[in-house]
Amino acid sequence: MTSFPQVPQAHSASSLFDRGTLFFKPSLGRNLFNSICTSIAGLFATIAVLPLVLVLLYVLVQGGRLITPSLFTQLPPAPGMSGGGIGNAMIGTVVVTLIASLLAIPIGVGGGIYLSEYNRSGWFAQVVRFCNDVLAGVPSIISGVFVYGLIVATRIFFGQSYSAMAGGIALSVLMLPTVIKTTDEGLKLVPQELRWGAFGVGASQVVTILKVVLPAAFTPIATGVVLAIARAAGETAPLIFTALFSPFWPEGIFNPIASMSVLIYNFAIMPYAPQNQLAWAASFVLVVMILAANLLARWITRVNRT
Amino acid sequence: MSSLSTPAAVPESPAGAYTLRRRPMSEKLLDGGFRNLTMGLAALVATVLLAILITVFSGAREAIAEFGTSFLTSSAWDPVNEKYGAFTAIYGTLVSSFLALLLAVPLGIGTAIFITEDIIPSSLREAIGLMVELLAAIPSVVLGLWAIFVMEPAIRPLLNLSHKLLGWTPFFNTVPQGPGMAPAILILVVMVLPIITAIARDALNQVPIELRQGAYGIGTTRWGAIFNIILPAAISAIVGGVMLALGRAMGETMAVTMIIGNALNFNVSLLAPGNTIASMLANQFGEADGIQVSALMYAGLILMLLTFVVNVAAQWIVRKLSLRY
Numbered sequence: 001m002t003s004f005p006q007v008p009q010a011h012s013a014s015s016l017f018d019r020g021t022l023f024f025k026p027s028l029g030r031n032l033f034n035s036i037c038t039s040i041a042g043l044f045a046t047i048a049v050l051p052l053v054l055v056l057l058y059v060l061v062q063g064g065r066l067i068t069p070s071l072f073t074q075l076p077p078a079p080g081m082s083g084g085g086i087g088n089a090m091i092g093t094v095v096v097t098l099i100a101s102l103l104a105i106p107i108g109v110g111g112g113i114y115l116s117e118y119n120r121s122g123w124f125a126q127v128v129r130f131c132n133d134v135l136a137g138v139p140s141i142i143s144g145v146f147v148y149g150l151i152v153a154t155r156i157f158f159g160q161s162y163s164a165m166a167g168g169i170a171l172s173v174l175m176l177p178t179v180i181k182t183t184d185e186g187l188k189l190v191p192q193e194l195r196w197g198a199f200g201v202g203a204s205q206v207v208t209i210l211k212v213v214l215p216a217a218f219t220p221i222a223t224g225v226v227l228a229i230a231r232a233a234g235e236t237a238p239l240i241f242t243a244l245f246s247p248f249w250p251e252g253i254f255n256p257i258a259s260m261s262v263l264i265y266n267f268a269i270m271p272y273a274p275q276n277q278l279a280w281a282a283s284f285v286l287v288v289m290i291l292a293a294n295l296l297a298r299w300i301t302r303v304n305r306t
Numbered sequence: 307m308s309s310l311s312t313p314a315a316v317p318e319s320p321a322g323a324y325t326l327r328r329r330p331m332s333e334k335l336l337d338g339g340f341r342n343l344t345m346g347l348a349a350l351v352a353t354v355l356l357a358i359l360i361t362v363f364s365g366a367r368e369a370i371a372e373f374g375t376s377f378l379t380s381s382a383w384d385p386v387n388e389k390y391g392a393f394t395a396i397y398g399t400l401v402s403s404f405l406a407l408l409l410a411v412p413l414g415i416g417t418a419i420f421i422t423e424d425i426i427p428s429s430l431r432e433a434i435g436l437m438v439e440l441l442a443a444i445p446s447v448v449l450g451l452w453a454i455f456v457m458e459p460a461i462r463p464l465l466n467l468s469h470k471l472l473g474w475t476p477f478f479n480t481v482p483q484g485p486g487m488a489p490a491i492l493i494l495v496v497m498v499l500p501i502i503t504a505i506a507r508d509a510l511n512q513v514p515i516e517l518r519q520g521a522y523g524i525g526t527t528r529w530g531a532i533f534n535i536i537l538p539a540a541i542s543a544i545v546g547g548v549m550l551a552l553g554r555a556m557g558e559t560m561a562v563t564m565i566i567g568n569a570l571n572f573n574v575s576l577l578a579p580g581n582t583i584a585s586m587l588a589n590q591f592g593e594a595d596g597i598q599v600s601a602l603m604y605a606g607l608i609l610m611l612l613t614f615v616v617n618v619a620a621q622w623i624v625r626k627l628s629l630r631y
Contacts (some may be wrong), residue, residue: 032526037529038425044416045434048503051496052441057453110347117339124348137550137617138358138610139557140612142582145606148591149361165475173354204329205337227443232523234445237584241592261560263445268451268564276455283448294443 018162056287063284066277076247076263079119082274086282088249092164093286094260095250096243099168104175104232107227108216111176112183112221120188129184136177143173144238152242157254164257165249167243175228182224186217219304223297230293234286236261262285276286322490362610364604365603372597377604381572385594390601392583394572396608399444400584402487402562403555406494411548414502420534435507442500450564453493458565465577469476480575485567493561498551505525505547510541542627549620553613559584583609 025031074085111128129274147170152161190213198208214221236259244256245266260282267279329337351434369377373390380391415437421431465482482488513536521531537544566577568589583605591602 030530034527034529037532041416041425043422044413044418048413048417048499049434049437051499052437052444054445054456055441055449055496058452058456059448107347107350110344111351113339114344114348118344119348123343124444128348128351131355134614134617135351135355135358135620137553137557137613138355139559139584139613141557141559141587141604142358142362142610145365145591145603146358146361149365150357150602173358176351176354180348204333206333206340208338230443234443234447236445237588240588244592248626251529261445264447264451265560265564268447279451283451286445287448290439290443290445294440 002254008214036105051202059280059283059287063280063282063287064279067284070115071281075249076258076267076278077274078247079270079275080272082277084274084278086260086263086278086285088246089258089260089263089282090285091250092243092246093233093260094261095253095257096167096171096239097229099165100175100232101225101229102170103169103172104179104228108176108179109173109183109221111180112187113214115180116182116187117205117213132180135173136181138173139237140235141172141237143170144240144242146170147238147242160254162242162244162256164243164253164255167239167257167259168253170238170242171232174235174238175232178224179227182228183217183221186220186224187213189220200304219300223301226293226297226300230297231289232240233293234261234290236265240265359610361630362603362607366600366607368597369600369604371372373601373604378608385598389421390598390604392586392601392605392608394570395581395583395586395605397572398487398566398580399584399609401576401611402494402580402582403552403558403564405414405491405576406498406555407548407552409491409497410498410551414499415506415544417499417503417507420512422507423528423532423536424547425528432582436477438500438503441496442504446497446558446560449493449496450561453489453561453565454485457492458489461489465489469577476574477576480573480578482577485565485579487566487576487578490562490566490580490582491576493565494555494558497558498555501551501554502547503562505550506540506544509543509547511538512543515537519572521603542624545627546620546624549616549623553616553620554615557584557609557613559588563588 004056026035068085069109070074070083071085071087072090073087074083075088076086077084114126115128149165151157151166151169152163155161157163157165194212194216195208198212199205202211239259239262243259245262246256246258248258250257264279264282264286267282270276314465340572369390373380376414377391378396379393381393381397381411382389384390385396386389392418417434418425421434441457462482465488468488469478489602517535517539518531521535562582566585568585569579569581573580587602587609590598594602
């Protein structure tokens with residue numbers, strides 16, 4: 001009984017269910033293919049993370065060692081001269097971003113409320129959502145061209161051409177789609193029972209929306225708004241020919257104003273080392289601010305989820 | 307019985323057991339007013355979009371009348387003789403964004419697979435995901451600064467090598483001298499990579515677990531499941547994300563402007579300075595006057611139409627190709 005004839009392995013029934021076939025064989029074609037693909041994916045992930053590490057490293061090291069108190073309190077030096085700071089550009093970035101936020105957040109949250117609470121699937125809502133998606137895809141430089149044509153070239157504000165106001169409006173055009181989208185999506189996640197409950201105890205629609213639904217959707221809306229502000233603060237293209245640049249302290253919102261992003265652009269392409277250094281220092285401040293805003297947005301989400 | 311109800315407004319309360327609350331006039335006005343206010347704000351989005359189109363188009367009208375469709379095919383950009391053609395910039399926009407995507411798509415999808423398919427511990431996966439998302443947050447002007455002072459000098463030997471080896475083809479027949487198309491393409495890869503990775507990761511995460519379980523249950527390998535089951539199930543969202551990234555690459559301005567060289571002359575070589583529509587606008591708009599402004603607006607209009615077509619196609623693809631589970 002013990003002397004079975006030797007049959008070719010592949011055809012024998014016993015070898016098909018042989019325990020040995022269940023062991024992992026690295027030399028099998030498909031397993032080789034598997035490990036090759038896994039290594040390639042790992043390599044790709046490394047390549048994808050590499051630029052971030054390098055950019056952060058350079059900005060933090062190159063810019064970080066230039067951080068001095070005078071950087072925040074002084075004006076940029078004349079081309080070719082060393083010393084000075086980016087104080088006016090920091091104030092300018094805050095001013096322009098603030099103008100953009102004051103325009104885009106009320107409009108965006110209001111529009112989002114309409115889409116989610118009053119008209120979820122009507123034709124008008126569909127049109128607005130489509131326009132919003134298209135607006136989100138409009139290149140940032142086009143919003144600069146738009147504001148240039150609408151405000152700067154027509155001198156609509158007291159005969160002023162380039163102004164902080166124009167820059168803020170250009171940035172708000174970029175922020176608006178993000179704010180509307182996050183408000184719309186955030187409000188849609190609020191359970192319908194909350195609205196019924198509010199109506200049930202006799203609240204009017206305005207009260208229901210402002211006191212019940214909107215607070216319930218605070219987390220996603222706040223996250224989206226913080227991310228939109230962070231993105232706007234770093235934008236350059238819409239500002240270079242709307243807010244322009246100014247080597248002086250801000251002179252009101254109807255005059256040209258400096259901003260950190262435009263300062264980085266202007267000083268990076270100058271052939272003077274001190275200016276290039278200031279560009280690195282400004283990058284450091286800008287990147288730290290934007291990363292902090294991003295981490296804040298994550299923190300808002302995490303704290304409110306638990 | 308509610309304290310909110312006004313007695314005069316309830317003439318027929320059934321049996322007097324309870325009363326219907328009548329909404330006072332002020333409340334109706336407030337409700338209606340708020341509804342109209344939000345509707346107006348929503349309508350503002352459409353108005354802004356329309357205003358952008360009208361402003362850019364009316365600005366471009368002079369140049370459209372002057373140059374017509376030859377604007378698209380002529381590569382002359384001559385402010386002295388007031389002859390303008392945007393072929394160099396249109397070519398640069400298309401070539402830089404397509405080549406950037408060609409590099410970024412495999413990298414992005416590979417990364418997305420690596421951080422969704424349970425290859426590495428979840429803490430490491432989240433760390434990579436976070437890093438890629440933070441990369442998206444870095445302003446493009448900072449990436450441009452980095453590209454000028456760090457990336458371009460670092461890759462110069464590689465570009466020189468490609469010129470030495472492939473210099474006989476028209477695409478590499480110029481000596482790299484700093485700013486040029488090739489570094490611009492590489493910085494575009496860095497900029498669109500996070501978009502592709504994030505969208506591909508979300509798409510892969512949404513593939514139902516049953517599909518994976520089924521695939522592994524009948525004995526396939528990990529990459530057998532990925533190539534035959536998981537990727538096909540997620541393909542519509544991934545393609546949509548790639549199209550969005552294409553739109554972003556076409557409109558990307560600052561980093562490209564700082565590193566592409568802003569050449570006015572057409573050159574097919576990737577190692578030579580080039581131009582894109584967006585960088586041409588960033589570079590010249592501030593100092594332009596007369597018909598040059600109009601020509602720039604015309605170029606801007608073309609850029610808008612290009613990104614519009616790409617973005618609408620992206621939405622359409624996501625809607626039409628998405629599988630129903």
